[in-house]
Amino acid sequence: MNPALAAAFGRSERMVARRIAGEFILVPLVGRGADIDSIFNLNRVGAFVWEQLDGQKNGSAIVDGLVERFEVDRETAEADYLGFIEQLRSIGALTGPASP
Amino acid sequence: MAESKASLAFVRDFLTQGTLPPLPRETPWDAAAAIALAAREQGVAGLLHRAIDSEGETAALWPAEIRDALARDRRTALARGVRQLDLAGRVLGRLHRAGLRALPLKGAALLETLYDSEDARTMADVDVLALDDWPQARRLLEEDGFVECARADHAAVLREPATGAVLELHHGVTSSPGLFPLDRDGLWSRSVPGAGQVPRLPSAEDLLIQLSLHAAFQHGLVLSLAQWLDFRRLFERRSLDRERLLAASAAARAAVPLAAALEAARVVLEAPVPEWLRTAQPLPAGLRAKAPLDFVIPSSPDLFRVRLALLRGRWIALVRGTLFPRTPGEETSLLRGAGRGVARAARLARGWGPSVLRGLLTAPRGSRPRSGHASGTPPPGARAEGILRSLLGGFPFLRLTVTGDCMRPALSPGDRVHVVSPEQRPPRVGDVVLARHRDGLRLHRLVWGPPLALGLRWRTQADRGAIWDPALEPADVLGTVVAVEGAPDRRPIRGRMTSLRSLLRGLRSWIRLERET
Numbered sequence: 001m002n003p004a005l006a007a008a009f010g011r012s013e014r015m016v017a018r019r020i021a022g023e024f025i026l027v028p029l030v031g032r033g034a035d036i037d038s039i040f041n042l043n044r045v046g047a048f049v050w051e052q053l054d055g056q057k058n059g060s061a062i063v064d065g066l067v068e069r070f071e072v073d074r075e076t077a078e079a080d081y082l083g084f085i086e087q088l089r090s091i092g093a094l095t096g097p098a099s100p
Numbered sequence: 101m102a103e104s105k106a107s108l109a110f111v112r113d114f115l116t117q118g119t120l121p122p123l124p125r126e127t128p129w130d131a132a133a134a135i136a137l138a139a140r141e142q143g144v145a146g147l148l149h150r151a152i153d154s155e156g157e158t159a160a161l162w163p164a165e166i167r168d169a170l171a172r173d174r175r176t177a178l179a180r181g182v183r184q185l186d187l188a189g190r191v192l193g194r195l196h197r198a199g200l201r202a203l204p205l206k207g208a209a210l211l212e213t214l215y216d217s218e219d220a221r222t223m224a225d226v227d228v229l230a231l232d233d234w235p236q237a238r239r240l241l242e243e244d245g246f247v248e249c250a251r252a253d254h255a256a257v258l259r260e261p262a263t264g265a266v267l268e269l270h271h272g273v274t275s276s277p278g279l280f281p282l283d284r285d286g287l288w289s290r291s292v293p294g295a296g297q298v299p300r301l302p303s304a305e306d307l308l309i310q311l312s313l314h315a316a317f318q319h320g321l322v323l324s325l326a327q328w329l330d331f332r333r334l335f336e337r338r339s340l341d342r343e344r345l346l347a348a349s350a351a352a353r354a355a356v357p358l359a360a361a362l363e364a365a366r367v368v369l370e371a372p373v374p375e376w377l378r379t380a381q382p383l384p385a386g387l388r389a390k391a392p393l394d395f396v397i398p399s400s401p402d403l404f405r406v407r408l409a410l411l412r413g414r415w416i417a418l419v420r421g422t423l424f425p426r427t428p429g430e431e432t433s434l435l436r437g438a439g440r441g442v443a444r445a446a447r448l449a450r451g452w453g454p455s456v457l458r459g460l461l462t463a464p465r466g467s468r469p470r471s472g473h474a475s476g477t478p479p480p481g482a483r484a485e486g487i488l489r490s491l492l493g494g495f496p497f498l499r500l501t502v503t504g505d506c507m508r509p510a511l512s513p514g515d516r517v518h519v520v521s522p523e524q525r526p527p528r529v530g531d532v533v534l535a536r537h538r539d540g541l542r543l544h545r546l547v548w549g550p551p552l553a554l555g556l557r558w559r560t561q562a563d564r565g566a567i568w569d570p571a572l573e574p575a576d577v578l579g580t581v582v583a584v585e586g587a588p589d590r591r592p593i594r595g596r597m598t599s600l601r602s603l604l605r606g607l608r609s610w611i612r613l614e615r616e617t
Contacts, residue, residue, distance in 0.1 A: 016297075018182070018217060018219075020146075020150075020174060020175070020219055021150070021153045021171055021174065022153070025175065025178065027178065027179050027182045027183070029186045030263075038179075039175065039178075039179050
């Protein structure tokens with residue numbers, strides 16, 4: 001199993017999430033005042049994953065949720081999850097991982 | 101002018117009714133654009149977009165590009181608001197860890213409780229009231245990297261270079277601190293835990309008193325619609341303890357400002373002020389209700405008259421508090437204090453004198469004809485300037501890109517500079533200012549102006565220019581450059597010596613020109 005699937009990531013406190021106008025938006029607190037170049041839009045899948053990242057649930061459990069909720073095959077769900085986690089890590093949006 | 105009044109009235113109706121009024125069917129694009137601009141200027145673009153977004157049929161007339169612009173505004177307001185509240189939380193936490201009590205004021209004190217999200221109402225800056233040892237609080241923040249960029253008699257304006265955020269660290273709620281005494285222990289003991297990013301908030305009663313003092317004394321009862329909406333939301337979303345409110349208001353000597361602000365809030369946005377509160381304090385004649393939009397920016401406040409009416413019977417205290425404010429931790433000799441008092445008096449006379457005279461010699465403000473062009477629509481230049489002024493008033497700073505090289509080496513083409521409003525940093529000789537000239541806006545150095553204008557009109561000049569620019573009125577200066585991005589200390593954007601050299605060079609050229617002609 002990919003180590004990132006066994007790990008439990010949490011949401012960084014330096015990233016604030018809000019839903020506005022049907023969009024799910026992440027605002028990094030390290031950016032400048034009204035700089036919107038550095039805010040991130042998440043799609044439905046991304047928003048679902050973000051809300052699952054509680055520092056307790058590991059990647060495999062989150063992928064199970066993706067398969068169930070979005071009717072996608074496990075291989076695709078894993079690949080999407082891992083790619084998304086990598087993006088979140090690159091912008092400093094995650095804490096952890098905590099060992100299972 | 102008529103167009104902007106109608107747009108403002110639309111935004112007011114929207115906030116009062118809580119639903120989106122129908123867009124005029126004729127020229128919907130122009131109407132929608134003007135309304136969107138008015139909503140932005142009034143700090144409620146986010147609320148307008150939320151309403152458009154949630155109301156299918158009524159919203160159908162709104163052009164897609166206007167909706168997109170409002171959506172962008174809303175995202176900007178969200179990012180900014182979230183970061184501003186984070187700043188408030190960090191500052192309050194920092195002071196708390198140092199054993200200093202502090203509470204948020206105004207927007208930072210109400211955004212998380214009176215509004216559903218940070219995008220609903222914009223804030224120009226973050227206000228924090230230091231309850232203990234203000235000089236020490238300021239020092240701590242400066243040690244953490246904040247830079248003081250302006251000082252008022254009741255607060256220091258601090259900027260965090262890393263984030264560009266602006267914080268006002270207050271020791272008083274209004275200017276002329278002392279006129280409205282602060283019960284610091286009472287404020288703290290009545291405060292409540294916050295549920296979001298701001299860890300502690302003033303009680304609903306103290307918040308209402310502070311908003312009222314700010315509206316009435318500080319701004320002469322002229323605010324943005326977002327600020328008037330705060331009053332309405334406070335009555336709708338938080339419960340008030342009658343005895344506690346009346347006791348706190350009496351202790352702060354704020355009964356008249358409270359009554360005046362609540363009456364205005366009732367007139368502007370139909371704030372549901374309870375009857376017991378409406379009848380608690382009779383209003384002085386000078387503060388009686390006017391037309392709703394007279395209380396809303398861009399109306400000009402009659403600050404002098406309002407302050408006199410608010411402090412009837414306390415005029416000596418008003419003069420003393422205005423001319424000789426006391427800053428905590430600063431000892432001032434009698435002579436120096438008197439000198440500062442005279443300077444403040446001269447400044448006020450320049451600012452207030454003409455308007456007071458106008459007020460005494462002409463009809464009441466409400467019936468005075470508005471200035472404007474014959475068509476009722478300002479020319480494009482004036483409109484752009486109006487937008488610039490509005491942005492400077494609504495945001496901590498504007499970022500402009502330098503295009504010419506007449507200010508080398510201080511400023512080079514491509515440099516991005518931060519410009520703040522004259523209220524944030526009153527222009528002084530040596531500053532690079534954004535000024536309106538007959539042929540457009542220029543970023544040039546102020547070579548003649550405060551503190552030694554001597555009643556003459558102001559002068560600007562390019563650092564590489566040989567002659568002065570045409571003379572200016574103070575109102576022609578839209579803002580002051582406070583920073584060059586990427587060069588915090590390197591360039592002399594505030595150069596007294598450069599200014600003196602420019603002034604002398606201009607004088608020499610002028611003399612030469614006079615001789616030749």
